[in-house]
Amino acid sequence: xxNFEYVRVxxxxxxxxxxxxxxxAKFVAGGTNLIHLMKMDVERPTKIIDINxxxxxxxxxxxxxGLGDRLVNDLVAHVIERRxxxxxxxxxxxxxxxxxxFRGAEADLAWLHYLMREALVFGNRxxxxxxxxxxxxxxxxxxxxxxxxxxxLPAELxxxxxRLFGFALMNYPRMLPxxxxxxxxxxxxxxxFVANWEALLREVGSWIEEAARRKxxxxxxxxxxxxxxxxxxxxxxxxxxxxxxxxxxxxxAR
Amino acid sequence: MSSNLAAAAALxxxxxxxxxxxxxxxxxxxxxxxxxLDLLRERLDLTGTKKGCDQGQCGACTIxxxxxxxxxxxxxxxxxxxxxxxxxxxxxxxxxxxxxxxxFIDHDAFQCRYCTPGQICSAVGLIAEGRARxxxxxxxLMSGNICRRGAYTNIVAAIExxxxxx
Numbered sequence: 125x126x127n128f129e130y131v132r133v134x135x136x137x138x139x140x141x142x143x144x145x146x147x148x149a150k151f152v153a154g155g156t157n158l159i160h161l162m163k164m165d166v167e168r169p170t171k172i173i174d175i176n177x178x179x180x181x182x183x184x185x186x187x188x189x190g191l192g193d194r195l196v197n198d199l200v201a202h203v204i205e206r207r208x209x210x211x212x213x214x215x216x217x218x219x220x221x222x223x224x225x226f227r228g229a230e231a232d233l234a235w236l237h238y239l240m241r242e243a244l245v246f247g248n249r250x251x252x253x254x255x256x257x258x259x260x261x262x263x264x265x266x267x268x269x270x271x272x273x274x275x276x277l278p279a280e281l282x283x284x285x286x287r288l289f290g291f292a293l294m295n296y297p298r299m300l301p302x303x304x305x306x307x308x309x310x311x312x313x314x315x316x317f318v319a320n321w322e323a324l325l326r327e328v329g330s331w332i333e334e335a336a337r338r339k340x341x342x343x344x345x346x347x348x349x350x351x352x353x354x355x356x357x358x359x360x361x362x363x364x365x366x367x368x369x370x371x372x373x374x375x376x377a378r
Numbered sequence: 379m380s381s382n383l384a385a386a387a388a389l390x391x392x393x394x395x396x397x398x399x400x401x402x403x404x405x406x407x408x409x410x411x412x413x414x415l416d417l418l419r420e421r422l423d424l425t426g427t428k429k430g431c432d433q434g435q436c437g438a439c440t441i442x443x444x445x446x447x448x449x450x451x452x453x454x455x456x457x458x459x460x461x462x463x464x465x466x467x468x469x470x471x472x473x474x475x476x477x478x479x480x481x482f483i484d485h486d487a488f489q490c491r492y493c494t495p496g497q498i499c500s501a502v503g504l505i506a507e508g509r510a511r512x513x514x515x516x517x518x519l520m521s522g523n524i525c526r527r528g529a530y531t532n533i534v535a536a537i538e539x540x541x542x543x544x
Contacts, residue, residue, distance in 0.1 A: 130393055130410040130456050156452045159413070160433050172410070174457050 125162050132174040136198045142173050144234050151175050200253045203235050207260040211267055218276050219329025221267075223322040226294040230313075236298060261287075278336045293328065297321060395459035399424070400468025406455070414450035414458065415439045418465060426466040426495050430524075437523030440496040440503075441465050447503025449522075466495035469502065478502055481536040489527040497523050501537045513538060 133139040143149055149171035152158055161167040180198070210228050214221050229236065242251055251257070268283040268290070277286060297304040301312040310317035392407040399422065408417065415432075418424040418441070427450060430438030434452040441450045442464040469476035478498050481487070488494045500523045510516045516534050525533065 125411050127391065128410065129391075130454070132457075132459075152454075152457065154452075155454065155457065156434050156449065159452045159454065163433065172454070176457060 125165065126168050126170070128169055129171045130174065131171060132177060134177060136178060136180070137202070139173060139175055139178060140199065140202060140234075142171070144231065146171050149173055196252055200256060203232065204256060204260045206232070208263060211263050214267060216271065216274065216276065217329065218271065218332050219326035221271070222290060222293060222325035222329050225290070226322060226325055227318075229294055229298065230318075233298065236295060240299060272336075276333050276336055278332070293325060393456040395456055397455070397458060397461060397463055399463045400465060408455055410454060410456045412455050414441070414443075414448075414453045414455045414463075417455040418450065424465050424467055427499075428492055428495055430492070430496075435524070436493070436496075437500060438493050438496040440500040440523060442499055442503055445503070445506055447500050464499070464502075466499060469498065476502070478505075478536070478540045481539040482533070484539065485532045485536040487529055487532040487536040488525075489529050493523060493525045497525065497533055501533075501540065504537070505541055510537075510541070516541075 131142060133142065139151070143151060148169055150158060150167065150169035150173065152172050152174050153176055158167060158169075162169070206228075210225065214224050265283050265287045268277060268286045271277045272279045272281075272283060272286075297312045297317070304310070304312040304317065308317065308320075310320070391409070393410045395406050395408065397404050397406065399418070404422070406417070406421070408421075412421075415427060415429055418427050419429065427441055428438040429451065430436035432439075432451045434449045437449065439449055439451040440447050442448075443458055443461050445462075445464075469479060475483070476498070478501050482494065482498060487497070497520070500520060504510055504516070504519050507519070510519050513534050516537050517530070520533070520537070
């Protein structure tokens, strides 16, 4: 077993900060799983964070999710509070706004990893603390509405869709670091990549603001079915699409 | 010189803790990797607690920490700073065997005896938990303690006696 630094934490904020700051750190509570794996040299943490003295050894019912546990509740509350703070502090201009949230998400890497696992486990089913988290998401959509009202984002586009577009721009490189590395030859967490990506986000932000000024983006009519909008395409586009479908071996679009 | 420095650095990494083991207070400085089991056996010569598998599967190393039974091989001693620990050596009082120790003798609840300290400490914890009401539940809740010679029938009978159900 390699040597490790042993730290005993007294409050949840310390625990969250320590685990977020050090990728080689592990929480220990009972230890029956972790210590066995450390003996086998499967786990090789260089820091052990003992959470036994945290007031988190209760399981209790909560109105929002039936069986909750205080650790998850506290973590979610922590993340939501940080979202609120970022929404308050975010710059108005779109490029700076995207760069600000991209930079801020670095502190939330552990949360991002949790979201990815949660997506695999829950799929499209409701997730823990969905109601509380929905409030934070609504705040983030409100951020978009405010900027639409200020003429910085195209007013015709759905604010929820725009927020999702921003989420993708801000988080994709960190969520898929292997794709980022293979595509750009740079590590997603390297200072060079972070600087490049922030610059790109500022540039994209200025394009979007420009588009908002020109009001050229038109909203597709969402009540129409895919088939109807397909036949709204010009004959040339339809021909190209038909050809594409045939090449993919997909069933005829009609 | 460099070895002195290394020794000083190693010393600085030692963890300090106090434990009360079988009523005796201990101030300790330990490598944080030391398991509770190794501390008991190698540092304090309390060899009644046995090392079987050393990976939490056999229960031979079961001890009581603040009254709860745990596998001492799968815990770092440093996690239990300030705790009250009872091992098999601490169960008898003033020369009188603990009722479970007596019950194990009465029912001949062992063959090779290697698992016995763990079985008895685990049974003390089991009775304190108050969850087992019959032989079937005793078997279930003692399932973390393996006897490779299969003395289970007599072990269950001994525990039933100690629970006042014989």
